[in-house]
Amino acid sequence: MKILVGSKNPVKIDAAKEAFSQYFSDVEVEGIDVDSSVPEQPLDEETFEGSEYRASILKKLNEKAKIGASFFVGIEGGAINIYSKWFAFGAVCIIDQTGKIGFGTSPMFELWQEAVEDILNGVELGDVMAKITGDSDVKRKGGAVGFLTKGVVERKDLYLSGIKLALIPFIKEDLYFKK
Secondary structure, X not given: OEEEEOOOOHHHHHHHHHHXXXXXXXXXXXXXXXXXXXXXXXXOHHXXXXXXXXXXXXXXXXXXXXXXXXXXXXXXXXXXXEOOEEEEEEEEXXXXXXXXXXXXXXXXXXXXXXXXXXXXXXXXXXXXXXXXXXXXXHHHOOHHHHHHOOOOOOHHHHHHHHHXXXXXXXXXXXXXXXX
């Protein structure tokens, strides 16, 4: 089974391979860079819009190029305001070859005030973390959550949860896609 992920980021690709492998056999995952159509640092619903756009672009690319993929995964990292606080999270959208769609989110973690100010001014959280850690590639590794939890929780862990949750409608089609 071939799955396309709308990113070349190895964290997102590895998370998709691991999540899909828990439900399906012979999983092959390919990352393709696609646009998200949202700002570099999406906020609130823009995060979901970005993940859905990525997945829909992959589906169109699959049809045009006859790649033969079964699922298209869009993952978008963003920030959301809930309970008068800002949280970082990942929105996941999965579309299958028939156009069925499922959404999931990663666990969220609270952002500190300086980071909130930066992201509200359009600075991507990855750039905030690069400034703090001195590692410009932190988002392709453990991410902000890896730094904040001293490696106990990694970015891949968050995306893995989000992808598994976005797969629920496909695992329980009788509940979500009634004819």
